[in-house]
Amino acid sequence: MKIIGLTGGIGSGKTTVAQLFSELGVPIYIADIEAKKLTDTSKVIRRKLISLLGEEAYKGPKLNRKFVADKIFNDKTLLEGVNAVIHPKVAAHFIKWVSKQKATYVIKEAAILFENGGYKNCDLVILVTAPKAVRIARVRARDNASSIEIEQRMKNQWSDEEKQKLADIIIENIDLKTTREKVETIHNSLSKLPSL
Incomplete structure (x- = not known):
């Protein structure tokens, strides 16, 4: 495939x-949608993002997207840090998803x-x-x-x-x-x- x-x-x-x-x-695998789901459900991502950005990174069970966006969009180092937390999880999720597909x-x-x-x-x-x-x-x-x-x-x-x-x-x-x-x-x- x-x-x-x-x-x-x-x-x-x-x-x-x-x-x-x-x-x-x-x-079709839409990485952005899957990343959003994973940031709301993965305990590992949650723990790492709170460690990186502080408790405000989450509102209850969901990522506080506005807070995170405001923090990272003018700070390349923080943006890279957030990406380093999320991207490997999305990549692993994608590999699992591919294994279930039956298309050319x-x-x-x-x-x-x-x-x-x-x-x-x-x-x-x-x-x-x-x-x-x-x-x-x-x-x-x-x-x-x-x-x-x-x-x-x-x-x-x-x-x-x-x-x-x-x-x-x-x-x-x-x-x-x-x-x-x-x-x-x-x-x-x-x-x-x-x-x-």
């Missing part, structure tokens, strides 16, 4: 692309697949891109965030130019119809790949 990485900057539309693959019957290939969708080195464990990586102005408009509409907040989040991710050097396939996601056609073409190619 092939592991296909799917990534892209904030607002690029990687979740939309993942949904299009899902509609074609491809198993699966997709692992992760926002920071290149930044955290996860791309090295993929057979191919698809990068979703869109012009910066389009990405900002999408995130403003989705998250009700200011342009300044969005730009700050973008600074914590590699630029599309950096990612393109490592990507195997690039989907420029501006028009849904064109993107859907591209996904179908990629799916047809990937479905013919010999399994490992």
